[in-house]
Amino acid sequence: MDADGRARRFGVEEEFLVIDRRTRAAVARAQTVLDHARAELGDRVGGEITEIQVESRTTPCTTTAELTGQLLENRATLAAEAAKAGLGVVASGTPVLGTPIPSPITEGPRQDRGNATFRGLHHELDLCALHVHVELPDREQAVLVSNHLRPHLPTLVALAANSPFWCERDTGYHSWRTLMWTRWPVAGPPPYFTSAAHYDELVATLLEAGALVDDGTIFWDVRPSAHLPTLEIRATDVPITAEESAALAALVRGLVVSLLPAVDRGDPGPELRPELMRLAYWRAARDGLAGSGVDVRTGRPVPAAELARRLLETARPGLEEHGDLDLVTDWLDRLAAHGDGATRQRRAARDGRLTDVVDHLMGQTAPVPQDGKPQ
Template identity: 65%
Template sequence: MTPEHAPDRPRFGVEEEFWVVDATTRHTVPRAGAVIRRAGPLLGDRVGGEITEMQVETRTRPCHTLDDLHDQLREARTLLAAAAAEEGLRIAGGGTPVLGPMIPSPITQGPRQDLGNATFRGLHHELGMNAVHVHVEVPERERALMVSNHLRPYLPTLIALTATSPYWDERDTGYASWRTLLWQRWPVAGPPPYFTSEAHYEELIASFEAAGAIVDVGTVFWDIRPSSRLPTLEVRVADMPITAEESALLAALVRALVVTVLPLVDAGDRGPVVSPETMRLAYWRAARDGLGGDGIDPRTGRPAPSATLARRLLETVRPALGGDAGRVAAWLDGLVEDGDGATRQRRARERQGGLAGVVDHVVAHTAPAVPQESTSQ
């Protein structure tokens, strides 16, 4: 039995969120419903809507291997792109839109959305954010919460690795992951607290509900959370990657982190205590400078190159990656050499002339090319 098929490697899966883009103007447009109707017969329950009418979500089924996960991601992107092309549209990855009016965001309709509008008010005006969510099978709630404690110090590095949101409202923010900063404004978002027990978690959720800070458990937007509908721990810190390979390799890295810390949890280790102030600083630095700058090591509070922190993470989880280690290491080497997603988008703007060139770059790398005649409708 190869390491990739070892029984102690839990199943994992991915949810990806995409922008719907007009093929001619390159503007992000509120036409997700048309794309979902086209893609539904092709993808079934693996495709659905999101909070705004500009976004489409796809999801994999639970996977044992990286190859299976990558294949499902590529298939979903290919079919979704074909469905979009039939409507004269494209799909695009990335954490924030590049072109098109964004404020107020066109929220989908329904009682839950109405309650969200009433609860979060102006925050719902700026919901143009896409992420990738990695689910790792950890069915026991308290065990999952202790894993969350151990994963907290690595969250800023995952932000730096996957930063793809430099643009907002048709301008360069100067940040690599502007989406990370946007999320911090929600009352229950960002890095999760340090949990002492399952009872502690339940007490916090009850207090949020009593304060009117959440609509339901689905609006607990922490960057790690126990899934409310699946027997998984959900890691949702990362900007939406541009390529399917990046999403798959991020998922492999996250699963390896979970596998690495589970024996510590089972031995009674609740994880390192990192102060909220240090986590906030590390988040800000990772979001601002991405992989090419200095980050903050949450364990020490001291600056260090983000690439160095990423290589330390890789070495920590290398045994748990098994046969996937070479692919993940090559991905990291490529990011260090070629730049994170934000850097590549800025380079596309310089080379291809303006923000339309950025959209073309992102669309071209999100899904396989679509025949030109399919976009002339």
């Protein structure tokens, strides 16, 4: 709960790929989908950096049931409007079919500055993530909570791993999107910060050095939002289903709420060795929930399922506070039984046919019957 005893609000941004329903390849037709979907959803949908992606957003929610309802509505509307144009939307961290290199970047002065700054990095930007916003208007508190979140980020990456394919090949990784992001100058796990002033000082240095276009290109996996009174956690691939996105968001909110008392007690959070954080990220991206992760404090391998259990225990107070413990526990049990998104994508590739993977993703992202109307 917040300082006034109210449920702490949270919201989600989901990114999707637009695909041609005939070829199943990713295509630069995002504007076609958005032109129609905005009539139904308004500001809850928008464009992204490339013409292959669309984004949906929820309003601030107090319950996971409310959040789930908005996610389902957003996905169903996008899918229905896409289907009318012979298109589809899929929830995958990377394209399965199609070779969109260089990425078809949208046009505008900000995009021009990005192209000039990041150059070849803008050639491979067809990447889709889930961003969870947790209401936290005190920036000092938000920055210090990020220190406590850092040890758990690799486990979140593993839980939501959903990008095994890239440009029509199997990368051998569960979250190739995570590896793609590590190439950017300001991305991945955030540094350890001593205060909000420390955060602002470092951002100013990065801007002066030319590593950022503006505050919107701070791509750390945890950051105070540049325009909302929230802490934004953006470490993971977009999950395949709306229910998974909602459960992951509930887990993230529960984790933030559970960690806040330590900040309020003056605990600045653990200072982790950067090389172990990098190792843990790499292992989580490579193996997802299928093998072992890395304990970021010791560097020792630990079964990913055990790391997930530890994460759940850390988040338990916040989950219980908001009535989400059973929902998140059930989701983790389903992941253990059926595999993370990457495992399910590979399972869908019967006889190696990647078209079957796209069909699986399209059907799970937002099932739409033949008449184009959402179920």
